[in-house]
Amino acid sequence: AEPSIPKPLNTTCPITGKAVNPAITFIYEDQTFAFADEASRQKFEADRAASIYQKLGGKAALDAAVELFYVKVLADKRVNHYFADISMAKQKRKQKEFLSAALGGPNPYVGKDLRTAHADLDGLNDSHFDAIAEHLQATLQELKVDSTLIAQAMAIVGSTRDAVLNRPVKH
Ligand code: HEM
Secondary structure, three states, rough: OOOOOOOOOOOOOOOOOOOOOOEEEEEEOEEEEEEEHHHHHHHHHHHHHHHHHHHHHHEEEEEHHHHHHHHHHOOOOOHHHHHHOOOHHHHHHHHHHHHHHOOOOOOOOOOOOOOHHHOOOOOHHHHHHHHHHHHHHHHHHHHHOOHHHHHHHHHHHHHHHHOOOOOOOOO
């Protein structure tokens, strides 16, 4: 077999924001991350181990959860009309990226901020947010996620409410 060509490494350290030393790396979920220094490598590794993301089961578990979540969302007349004209393949990918980052996954979220993403959704209110949150919670329960972990994940999701509903930022 041909030797596989290594992917180019990240050039900016995810911990310090400084230029990486390409010799200082850590592999997580088949992705190689480079760091500015050894302390950053260790912090990244410790952060991953402590993350809700990893406790949930990492990428495979998050991907499965988002798939099941949108089955529930699209079956719910309270909210499914909002998703009628959008690409669900893209939506699932973006939601996986957002939730992974929010729950402590290894990659930063690079999509639209949630305020901008939901700004044009007519009439969006707490009842819609509650329905969406309910489906996410039911999904995690169905996947037999530990209840403490579900509570932690739902607290993070709940913290997005003001942005999703385009409410003024609290000071
Ligand atoms: C529970 C909190 C929520 C989170 C974390 C969330 C997350 C996201 C993310 C990450 C995107 C993609 C942003 C991008 O384009 O880069 C998005 C888009 C979208 N969300 Fe949400 N969302 C939430 C609540 C809701 C609710 C309550 C509704 C409506 C019932 C909704 C409907 C939509 C729709 C229709 C889009 C696509 C907008 C477009 O492509 O024009 N979301 N959401």
